[in-house]
Amino acid sequence: MNEKITLPNSNKFFGIRFESIGGLGAHAAGKILATTAVLRMGLNGAHFSSYGSEKKGSVVRSFIRLAPAEKLIRSSAPIESPDVIVVFHSALLKNPATIAGMKAGGVLIYNGSESDEIPEIFSQLPSTTKIIRVDAQRIAVEERSRPNAVLLGTLTATVPFIDFSILLESFSEEFSQRHPEAVASNEKAFRRGAKEIDRLSNIGKGTDDLPIMRADPVWGYENAPIGGVLPLPGNTVHNDLTVSRMGWLPLLHKEKCIHCGMCDMVCPDFCLVWKKADNNEVHLQGVDYRYCKGCLRCVETCPTGALTREIEAPGMAEKHRVKLFPELEGGA
Ligand code: SF4
Ligand code: SF4
Incomplete structure (x- = not known):
């Protein structure tokens, strides 16, 4: 047990919420963090994640409650008012639920690049929120790691009682058993995550904690449609799969x-x-990135190299997007 580690307010739980999508490692990171806190940092802790279908790209939320060792943790409810929110993918910041419940004086860490616009919803944050930006996707790609390694490193740089060396050791041990080849690259990503951070100031305009947000179920036992029936046929054209991409997209030449x-x-x-040309041939026009999940099968299959795998820079998808259903979006 490390006697030096103390929580800011020992009467309350310290809540951390990871907002992520499947495939970025939020669940694994939450598990490692809570296990390390209990087994190596002398704290009590609990962790669970909520996710829909178990596939890459669906929304994942991971909750970590920490407390002094003598305080019991009886709740396993979602953390609605966290002290720290870590956003694993910047596209999630389009949804106000991602930052809902942010406590005044809390910490918001998000995966974003310097050239990104500051997300609009940040103005809703309490002015006392410490906003930390880290380009976790770029670092992860450069180090052949994953954003969870980078963001755990950032967490140690911004939450004083989460010890850098202890968490790094624990993180490396976890991978040394299952993926020993990934340990060195994960360590590099973790270390860079603790260093390459931007602290943003004068962004939040709020004065108090952000209100919590609970999604009301649309359907209950009284109004649910008969099983197997699609009440809104054709509704998938309104889906946006942008958050499913994990840093890569196909680019057409x-x-x-x-x-x-x-x-x-x-x-x-x-x-x-596709579009019909004057000679009646059908020609490829481009990709509608709204529906592209970045699986890159098209790139692997293209026989001429006309599709290439590119790191998704901010604004790139918007710039190169060719609309599949322009009529749904008010024109071409
Ligand atoms: S095959 Fe290509 S265009 Fe289709 S979802 Fe995958 S990456 Fe996107
Ligand atoms: S596979 Fe390559 S060459 Fe063929 S249509 Fe697609 S982009 Fe063009």
Whole structure:
């Protein structure tokens, strides 16, 4: 037990909420953090995650409650008013629920790049919120690691009682058993996550804790439609799969495309846009990134190299997007 580690207010739980999508490692990070707190930092802790279908790209929320060793943790409810929120993917910041319940004086860590616009919803945060930006996706790609390693490093740099060395040791041990080849790259990503951070100031305009947000169930036993029935046929065209991409997207180089259609045959989401040319041939126009989850099957299949795998820079998808259903969005 490390006697030096103390929580800011020993009468209350210290709550950390990870806001993420499947595949970025939020659940694993939460588990490692809570286990380390209990077994190596002399604290009491509890952790669980909530997620929908177990697939890459669906929303994942991970909750870590910490307390002094002598304080019992009886609750396993979601943490609605956290002291720390860690946002694993900046696209989640389009949804106000991501920062709901942020406590005044708390810490918000988010995965974002310097060239990104500051997300609009940050103005709702209490003015006392410490906002920390780290380009976790870029660091993870450069170090061949994952954003969870980077963001855990950032957590140690911003939450004083979470010890850098103890958490790093624990994180490395976890991987040394299952993926020993990943230990060195994860350590580098973790260390960079603790160093390469931007502290943003004068962003939040609020004066108090943000209100909590609970989604009301749309359907209950009285109004749920009969099982197997789609009450809104065609509703999937309104989906936005942007948050499913994990840092990569396919980019079309039209001059190399022979319009063979191989990419279209392997794309699971039909997001390639085609148009009839004057000679009645059908030509590939581009990708509608709204529906593209970044699986890159199209890139692997293209026989001419007309589709390439690119790191998704801010604004890139918007710039190169070709709309599949322009009529749904008020024109081309
Ligand atoms: S597979 Fe490549 S060459 Fe063929 S249509 Fe798609 S982008 Fe063009
Ligand atoms: S990466 Fe390519 S194959 Fe995968 S969803 Fe996007 S366009 Fe389709």
